[in-house]
Amino acid sequence: MDPNSDSSPLESLPSVALKQKRALPFFNQHPWVFTGAVLSVKGTPEPGDEVVVRADHGKFVARGLFNSNSNIRVRLYSWDENVALDRDFWNERIKTAVSLRSDFIQNESTTAYRVINSEADGLSGLTVDRYGDWLLVQLTSLALAERKEILFDLLEEHCSPKGIWLRTEKGIRDLEGLSIADGLVRGEEPPRPLSILENGLTFLVDVAEGQKTGFFLDQRDNRRAVARYTAGHKVLDLFSYSGAFGITAAASGGAESVTCVDSSKPALESAQQNAVANDVAEKVNVAASDCFKYLEAARDEGAVFDTVILDPPKMTRSASGAKSALRGYHSLNDLAVSVLRPGGILVTCCCSGHISRDEFVRMLSGVATGSGRRIQILESRGHAADHPVSPNCPENAYLKCLICRVV
Numbered sequence: 306m307d308p309n310s311d312s313s314p315l316e317s318l319p320s321v322a323l324k325q326k327r328a329l330p331f332f333n334q335h336p337w338v339f340t341g342a343v344l345s346v347k348g349t350p351e352p353g354d355e356v357v358v359r360a361d362h363g364k365f366v367a368r369g370l371f372n373s374n375s376n377i378r379v380r381l382y383s384w385d386e387n388v389a390l391d392r393d394f395w396n397e398r399i400k401t402a403v404s405l406r407s408d409f410i411q412n413e414s415t416t417a418y419r420v421i422n423s424e425a426d427g428l429s430g431l432t433v434d435r436y437g438d439w440l441l442v443q444l445t446s447l448a449l450a451e452r453k454e455i456l457f458d459l460l461e462e463h464c465s466p467k468g469i470w471l472r473t474e475k476g477i478r479d480l481e482g483l484s485i486a487d488g489l490v491r492g493e494e495p496p497r498p499l500s501i502l503e504n505g506l507t508f509l510v511d512v513a514e515g516q517k518t519g520f521f522l523d524q525r526d527n528r529r530a531v532a533r534y535t536a537g538h539k540v541l542d543l544f545s546y547s548g549a550f551g552i553t554a555a556a557s558g559g560a561e562s563v564t565c566v567d568s569s570k571p572a573l574e575s576a577q578q579n580a581v582a583n584d585v586a587e588k589v590n591v592a593a594s595d596c597f598k599y600l601e602a603a604r605d606e607g608a609v610f611d612t613v614i615l616d617p618p619k620m621t622r623s624a625s626g627a628k629s630a631l632r633g634y635h636s637l638n639d640l641a642v643s644v645l646r647p648g649g650i651l652v653t654c655c656c657s658g659h660i661s662r663d664e665f666v667r668m669l670s671g672v673a674t675g676s677g678r679r680i681q682i683l684e685s686r687g688h689a690a691d692h693p694v695s696p697n698c699p700e701n702a703y704l705k706c707l708i709c710r711v712v
Contacts, residue, residue: 319348548576
């Protein structure tokens with residue numbers, strides 16, 4: 306079936322039957338049908354084809370897109386049997402997502418934000434970020450990649466960007482069987498670096514080569530929240546990347562000094578450029594180092610900080626690695642506490658969806674017990690509003706950010 310054509314009537318679609326007692330999550334609109342839930346496939350759907358998903362007794366569940374190459378065998382999009390996955394459907398979903406950001410996010414002091422947040426916007430496999438006049442698109446679904454020209458057309462229609470840049474996440478190409486290449490797909494190439502505003506501060510972003518989609522937009526509100534606690538503080542910003550947490554603390558929070566630590570020298574060069582752009586270069590120092598080793602050395606030297614910020618990359622990408630990751634988070638937070646003054650502020654983050662908020666808090670409880678320090682959680686935070694979470698797909702609630710006082 307041509308993915309760019311209107312979808313066929315329900316009765317003409319291939320169908321996927323679910324195993325007995327496996328349909329409930331999908332009636333509840335969870336969008337991922339994994340291979341293990343599939344009983345049988347009727348017809349011969351090609352990767353990317355629209356299919357109808359039914360319970361084992363034949364009852365309609367949803368319309369979705371099939372991919373025999375992926376462990377997510379079907380991604381579900383429409384729970385109305387009369388609503389086909391055609392251009393009108395994608396148009397309505399994108400229009401709705403854009404309107405949320407127009408209502409609550411877009412303003413003169415912030416020019417970078419998430420436009421489409423995959424499952425939470427009913428568009429599993431599609432992530433779109435706006436950086437000024439450019440859009441950066443990530444496709445993590447083969448079926449949506451086959452519909453990319455429709456999606457690009459609609460993004461141009463609703464967002465009017467100067468250009469659209471495509472990025473693919475590491476490992477996703479193999480998992481989904483994707484054969485798309487990163488690069489410019491519409492309009493003009495973005496400048497490198499591209500200047501954006503976040504809460505009135507200037508940051509320079511490389512949308513082509515930077516980590517994630519160039520900047521960690523999900524932490525925007527958390528950076529502003531942390532800055533409220535840092536007036537006059539000596540701040541240690543670990544896993545700092547391009548320095549957004551620390552620079553916000555210096556420029557908006559009145560921190561006395563900031564040390565940005567990261568293993569990537571190019572990231573630290575960006576941090577220095579961002580410090581200059583926000584007139585806080587004299588407050589910001591950088592150190593290229595493994596963050597665990599940096600903390601160990603700081604502890605052994607008797608260094609003391611008023612605020613320590615921990616925003617490490619994912620420590621696990623699978624449920625099987627959660628226990629090992631929690632041990633890593635424990636070690637990291639224990640080291641951070643060892644260099645905090647009494648009454649200091651610990652900001653500790655976890656971006657793994659395989660570790661729950663409760664598990665992360667229990668880890669911190671263990672740090673308090675082991676260190677003999679009392680830890681008070683002042684704020685328990687998550688994603689910014691442009692990264693909504695669907696209650697039907699709680700796996701998307703990946704970000705935990707705890708602002709704590711350590712006595």
